[in-house]
Structures are given as C-alpha cells and as structure tokens.
Amino acid sequence: MTTVRTAVVLLSGGLDSATCLAWARTHGFVCHTLAVDYGQRHRVELDAARRVAAVLDAASHREVKTDLRSIGGSALTAAVDVPKERTAAEIGSDIPITYVPARNTVFLALALGLAETLVAADLVAGMNALDYSGYPDCRPEFVRAFESLARVATRAGVGGTEYRIHTPLMSLDKAAMIRLGISLGVDFGLTHSCYDPAPDGAACGGCDACVLRRNGFLAAGIADPTRYALTARSG
Amino acid sequence: MTTVRTAVVLLSGGLDSATCLAWARTHGFVCHTLAVDYGQRHRVELDAARRVAAVLDAASHREVKTDLRSIGGSALTAAVDVPKERTAAEIGSDIPITYVPARNTVFLALALGLAETLVAADLVAGMNALDYSGYPDCRPEFVRAFESLARVATRAGVGGTEYRIHTPLMSLDKAAMIRLGISLGVDFGLTHSCYDPAPDGAACGGCDACVLRRNGFLAAGIADPTRYALTARSG
Numbered sequence: 001m002t003t004v005r006t007a008v009v010l011l012s013g014g015l016d017s018a019t020c021l022a023w024a025r026t027h028g029f030v031c032h033t034l035a036v037d038y039g040q041r042h043r044v045e046l047d048a049a050r051r052v053a054a055v056l057d058a059a060s061h062r063e064v065k066t067d068l069r070s071i072g073g074s075a076l077t078a079a080v081d082v083p084k085e086r087t088a089a090e091i092g093s094d095i096p097i098t099y100v101p102a103r104n105t106v107f108l109a110l111a112l113g114l115a116e117t118l119v120a121a122d123l124v125a126g127m128n129a130l131d132y133s134g135y136p137d138c139r140p141e142f143v144r145a146f147e148s149l150a151r152v153a154t155r156a157g158v159g160g161t162e163y164r165i166h167t168p169l170m171s172l173d174k175a176a177m178i179r180l181g182i183s184l185g186v187d188f189g190l191t192h193s194c195y196d197p198a199p200d201g202a203a204c205g206g207c208d209a210c211v212l213r214r215n216g217f218l219a220a221g222i223a224d225p226t227r228y229a230l231t232a233r234s235g
Numbered sequence: 236m237t238t239v240r241t242a243v244v245l246l247s248g249g250l251d252s253a254t255c256l257a258w259a260r261t262h263g264f265v266c267h268t269l270a271v272d273y274g275q276r277h278r279v280e281l282d283a284a285r286r287v288a289a290v291l292d293a294a295s296h297r298e299v300k301t302d303l304r305s306i307g308g309s310a311l312t313a314a315v316d317v318p319k320e321r322t323a324a325e326i327g328s329d330i331p332i333t334y335v336p337a338r339n340t341v342f343l344a345l346a347l348g349l350a351e352t353l354v355a356a357d358l359v360a361g362m363n364a365l366d367y368s369g370y371p372d373c374r375p376e377f378v379r380a381f382e383s384l385a386r387v388a389t390r391a392g393v394g395g396t397e398y399r400i401h402t403p404l405m406s407l408d409k410a411a412m413i414r415l416g417i418s419l420g421v422d423f424g425l426t427h428s429c430y431d432p433a434p435d436g437a438a439c440g441g442c443d444a445c446v447l448r449r450n451g452f453l454a455a456g457i458a459d460p461t462r463y464a465l466t467a468r469s470g
Contacts, residue, residue, distance in 0.1 A: 034306075066301040066341075071269075071349040102348030105388045106301075109344045113337030114306040136393045145384040152380050153340045158371045 013048030016126035019181035039069035048192035084206035104137035174216025189225035248283030251361035257419035274304035319441035339372035409451025424460035
C-alpha cells in the first residue's frame, strides 16, 4: 500500500522543469504546478509551462504574478541586451547579467506558500549547479538553507512538517538532463528555453539558454526539436 | 566620520512598519522602502505606505505586485469574513485565519532582491513576536534562518556581504511600539492598520488589527488618531 504524496512543482516552461515534473510524476507525486509571471520580456515560456502541465498530467496549474522588474537588476526583466553567442565555458565562468536577484528565493517562497495551502510537504524545482554555476541560488547549500527556513517559516513546519525540496537535476549536465527527460517520456518540443524569442515564439539560437540547450541535445545525441528563428545559426 | 549605510525597509502602511522606518532613519540609514501589493482586499494600506515613505524621507519608494491570492489560504486575500471583536487574548492564542502562508518569506525575498540591486546589506522589517505570536514567520528563529539563507542565496552574500535583518519591534508590545514611534516623531494619523476598512478608508474598529491598535494606544496613554467608521464601538 502506498500513500498519495502531494508535491508543488515549479514550472518555467523550459526543458529542465518539464523533466522535473515528469520525474515527480514517475515517483508517484500528485503534482500541482506553479509558474511565476515575474515580468519576463515575453509570455512564450508561460504558455509553454501551461502546455507542459497539461500534457504531464498536473493536478492543477497556477500562474502567480510577481513583478520582479520593480526590484530591478537583470537583463531578463529590464530593457538591456541579452548576451549572444557565448560559449558554454564563458556562460559558466561568472555570474551572468541574466541573474535576477533573489529570484529562486522568491520562487521557492511562493511554492512554499502554495505547499502549505495544499498541505504538501514536497517541493520540486529544477535548480542545477553545473550549467548554471554562476547563479548562487542554484546550489545545494541554498536549497538546504531554504529547507531549514521552511521549517520555521510556516504553520505546518512549526507543527512538524519536514519540508523537502527535491532537485533531481542538481548534478546533471544538460545532456544527462535531456536523456533523463526522454527516458521519462517528456516531449521537449513543448518546452521553451530561449531568453529572447522571435515574435512567433521561435528560439533565437544565440542566447545563453539556447547555446546550453543546443549543446545539450548535441552531446546527448538526440535530435533537437526546438524551432529556431531563420536567422539563427545552425547547430 | 560615518559611513552612509543603505537599508531596504518593508513598509505596510501600518504603525509597526512606520515606526521601523523612523527607527532606521534615526539610526542613520538611507532608506529605500518597499510595499508589497499582494492582493489585499483594499488599497488603503498601500496609499498609507506611500504617505509614510514621503513624510519620513525615504530615498525611494517602490510597490511590488505579488499576487498571493493565487496561492490562497487566508482571509486577508480571499473572500471570507475577517474575524471581529476578538479580545487580545483570543488574538494571541492561536494562528489566526488572517495568516497568509509564507507571506513574510515572500516579502523578505523581495526585499533581499532589492537590497542586492541597491548594494544594501541591511533589511528592516516590523516582525513582532508578542502581538502576533500566532504567525510563525514573525519569530526571531525565522529571522535568523532568513539571514542564513541570504548569505547563500545572493551574489553579494557569496561575495561576503553579511545581510542583517533588523527587527526593532520584535520584543515590544503594541503600547511600547507606539511610545517608540511617538519618541521618533511618527505621525500615526498617516498609518493604517485595519483589515476591513470602510469604503472611505475609515477603520472598522473590530478586526484583530483594530483591537490591537486601540488597546495599544489605550495602554500607552496616548490619544488614538485613528479615524474609525461611525458604526465602530468606541474604545
């Protein structure tokens, strides 16, 4: 006999979080997905998150608006140029300007609030310490610190709930992530990674997210289903 | 010679956070204030926050929208009745239904993001462990856990910034808070506490926030400048 466990899964619309949702479903969690509308420069990824939630059988999907533009500090929310055509080594070498201050802290806080409302003790998020080594809030020490916080921050935590943040992608490189997703049946054609898509939703092919994604499919030896803009360089 | 220190002050429009801002100004901080529009049932407190920021000489004031209604769980954001005419003892006896899951975690996360953007290491917030003993995220252990999180969650923290969350009201009762505010020159007539104001902004006089505020002024022996609705019971 198994107990039904409920999880809140942060969903961005990208391939990472789609793989997380598939992982959580495979591990028997009833999954409620949460996408954060944080003032991204485009809605393409929010639409992708909704499609992924539906196809991967989320019990519910929510979009929560949190306007991170008003606290500033990043190319992902402000009107500055997204860097293009950097190599994977360059992308991993420093904290990129696409870093949004405290973004994962805000996202996990929202997921924690929803978890408490739904009486769920499990959160699932796509943090990854390899491809995004430049983001301090993608590291295991951040995740452990947030679990400690959750225990004292909530009514449920005070009542004994041991919140657990699952990060199944933490130590995987992009190719391993893609292989994991494929093995779990994820249709990556539904997902969106590009920071700077064309008006029709096609990926630019040159931003950090596109470079990591393209390299990942190449390294995994799996055909890349991404629709790139015509001006994008071929992989 | 003194160094200019910059702080982010969470401002709700209530008397607690106004006192915090006055405290921070008195302690020499250049203060940037942040009010969170989290889907409150009314805008009166957001307007009060703006007035308080202007009068107490904040260097900047921001409102950030974060729609906590979509994660549910509280009478402050949902269409359920706010409890009325409870005694202070009843209010302090359990976690009230006005509790918003993870609210202070979300608020501090936003303040942390702004602090990193502004290169500030100090946050100021009105958490209080006495009057709001029912809120887990108003206790010192929560504040300390968040400071630990901040050190690993941000680029600045990883770079050595020791974030400090100042909670000057933590161990004060409402009367002591009011006396502190008066000694710092706060005009409490600018502030708003009521959970359920009349359409013209007058306080209801009966919700938990009104009861605590009225009792506080009574206990401090200070005239209550609050404008109550005509139907409210006199103090």
